[in-house]
Every structure is written in C-alpha cells, then in structure tokens.
Amino acid sequence: MEYAEITYTVDGGVARITLNRPSVLNAISDRMAREFSDALRVSASDTGVRVVVVTGAGRGFSAGEDLNELMEHRRRVGALDMGERLRKKYNPIILQMVSTPKPIIASVNGVAAGAGFSLVLASDLRLASDKASFIPAFSRVGLAPDSGISFFLPRVMGYARSLGALFTGEPIDAQTAERLGLVNRVVKHEDLEGASLELARRLAEGPSLAYSYAKRAVNYALNHSLEEALEYEASLQSVAGRTEDHSEALTAFIEKRKPTFKGK
C-alpha cells in the first residue's frame, strides 16, 4: 500500500510510523487510519522489525478524529452511525496495537487529543516531550469516550480522575501525565526523538520473544482473575522454556558472557 498520510521507515530493527498531516495536527482521516493499520500489519509480519515507534510530524502527535472529514461525510450522506464508524475505523486498530507481539513505543511530540490520546494509551511504552499534552476531548464535542479510552484510562489513573478528565475534557500536561503514570518518561522536547530511538534500539537488541510474552501476559492479566492469570503465565512459560533464547541465556549465564538473542 502506498502511504500518503503517514510515513513508514525501518532501520536497525526499529520501524517508525509517523502520522503525517502536520497542517491539521495529524488528525486521523479515514485514509490515515487505513494506512496506519496497514503499517502495523507490515511491521508485525516483518521479521526484521522488533520494535515499533509511533510519532507525529510537526507540532502535534495527533488531534484525533478528523472533524472536517466527518462534517463532509455528514453533508454527503446525512447522519452517520458513529458506532459503526468506530467498529470499522478505530476498534480494529486498537486491537491490532494490543495484540501485535512487538513493543510499540508512543513518542508523543505534542498534543494527543481524542482518538490520538487513545493511540498513546494503546501503546506499550510512552515517552513524551515536555510540550506534549493529552486531551480527552470527547465530551467537548458531545460524544461518548471511544477508541478504548474508557478502558485504558481508569486502569491507569483510577475512576474519579478518569471521569474528571472525561467530564472536563481539559488538557493534561506532560508533567501531570508523568505523575499519573500515563507516560513512562517526559524529556525535553528537542531530546524526544533521540530518547525514543535509543529506547527502541535497546529493546530491538533484547529478547524479543520474552517481550512478546510480557506484553501478552500483562494484557491478559488486565482482563482476567488471578487464577486465570497464573494459569496463563504457566502456559506462556511452557512455551518460553522451550525457546532457543532461553537456552542461550542460561548457557551465557553459566559461561559468564552476554547472551545473544535471536527471537527463536
């Protein structure tokens, strides 16, 4: 697929997806959503990719749903079923992000609003520029929270704070986001790209299979009971215990050297 509204590059095991409509703060058009989904699919199946970084071009990360496009749709076809739009446009992407076995790092370079905020929350690790802000803007346009934000937000910052944020729709600045655990780390704006790539490279050299198990186990545990989570861990461990990476790590430990992981 040809990309016009994102860019996709792969370098040294790191795939970088850049939302690329800077003139509209990377608002997510239908086309961008399709391209983003395609890039995720490509990165998931490319064995040369071990880590995915998602960022935005220009000043913002993403302003969320493209309201201009939405208005145009309404003019053309009348009232839209927004739920159907979600099912087709955003829900598959959120599930794709969570289910892809590779770590996804959101490198939040500016404002992340609405569904743009959701993309951050569906990422596994989040680095933010000190100029970043997070806006759960849904109520401000009279809409219900969507694209997973009602699921992710209370799991990060609790019930009351989530509803506080969703009611007011006010921006959460980078420092507050760090304090609330919405992001792993805030860095100076000019250091964001470097810090994101450094983190991505470090992960790309690590035991990618073990990372995929960790991602799956944590996602599973968020939605299941302790008994189920323990059983799931045991199942994954049966698989992990048979990998070459595990044997290599054990051998390296005994030989007192650094292990070389192959992702097998």
Add this chain to the structure above:
Amino acid sequence: MVEKRNRVGLITLNRPSVRNALSTQLMRELLAALESLAGDNEVGAVVITGGPKFFSAGADIKEMSEKTLVEAYLADMGRFWDAVGDYPKPLIAAVNGYAYGGGLEMVLACDIVVCSEDAKFGQPEINIGVFPGAGGTQRLPRIVGKYRAMEMILTGRPISAQEAYMLGLANRVVPAESVLDHALGIASEIASKSPIAVRLAKEAVKAAFNTTLDAGLLFEHRLFYMAFGSEDKVEGMAAFLEKREPKFKGR
C-alpha cells in the same frame, strides 16, 4: 496425519494450502484414522488439530459447488460427522485460528475443546446460499442455546475465542503456541483413567443430549452398575483404599 504420543492419538488435518478444507478425500482419511485409533487398545483418547494456523475453513466449496442434489444426497457427507459424533473414545479438538462451517461442526462433534486466543468460530454457510448441514443446526443450539445459535447461523458472523469460552463452546482459551500441549495434556490425563469407565461415561453424557431426564437417568444408572463388572472398578477402589495409584487394564 496420524501419530501416537503415549496413550493419545493425534490426528492433524493436513491440507494447509486450502486451509484444511474438508474434501471427501480428507474426511475419508480422517474417518480411517479415527477407526484405526478406535481399535487400538493403546489409545485412550484422540486429539484432532488443524496445525498451528487454522483448524479448518470448512467444506471444500469448490468440490461442493459442482454437486447436484442427487449427487449430494448420494454422497451424504453428513454421515461423516455422525461417525465423528458417535466415536467411542474421547475426542479433543485443539483449535488454532479459525474453525468455520464444517470445521466448526467437527469441533461440535468433539467432546472437549481447547482453543487459541485468536481462534474464531463461525457457521458462514448462509453467506453462500445454504446453511450448516453437518450437525451445526442441531449441535450448536444444544451447546450455546437457541438464540446465540440462531444469530451465528442466520448472520454467518463468527465469534471470538473469548465469546466461545463464555458461551461454553470452548473449555479453555490458551496462548496459540500451547494449544496442542493443553489438548494433549487433557487427553493423556483422560487416557490414564480406566478406558471402560471413560467410555461408559461418554456414552452417558451423550445420552443427556438425546433423551428425557427420566430415560437418561435410567440409562446412567444402568451404565453405572455395568462399571461394577469391570476389573478396573475393583482395582480403582482398592487403590483408593490402599492410598496408591491405580493400574487400569481396560478390563
């Protein structure tokens, strides 16, 4: 493909190029494999899998599209599944990926279902102008209930592993890589029991779907007393009282 591991038979549907579409040829081979394992006293349970990517996409539509009414009637593919449903030994379906149409009907004819997190179950026949004809309309509602079965069969929409689990269509949802392990684990656990008791128990449970409660209870009680005639019953109870592991011989 048929293998034996410990006391478990493992049958792998092996037409990956057509996503394990269930051709007449495949069904014949499957039945032959089941039959040989049925007669093998060393086998206590059988696992059916489609391999790591998909269980089965369902009937071979190319083959079916060329069939007339008379040909379909004479070939009577449905009886293949009846044979699966009547199988005397426990059948465990190990489902990775999707089980659609005839693939799901095969799952429904099994006794225990283990599936991967990304498994999908569906009866999409309605989309090609027919409907499930290999047990789906009868077995599915008995498992998931009338309304859910109607929705699946009339819309053709597949359900996820998690939904299948909640509906009782899957015993366990496990990571994709360990589906076969789990299925083999359950199978070998069953294979360690008295084969006579296992067979009687399966017959009794199956009767629950086929008869009134009174007749079913009567059937159960009769089979239960039958179990008392086995050496395995004597050994099992003796071992329990002597606090040791039983050694079942299938007699």
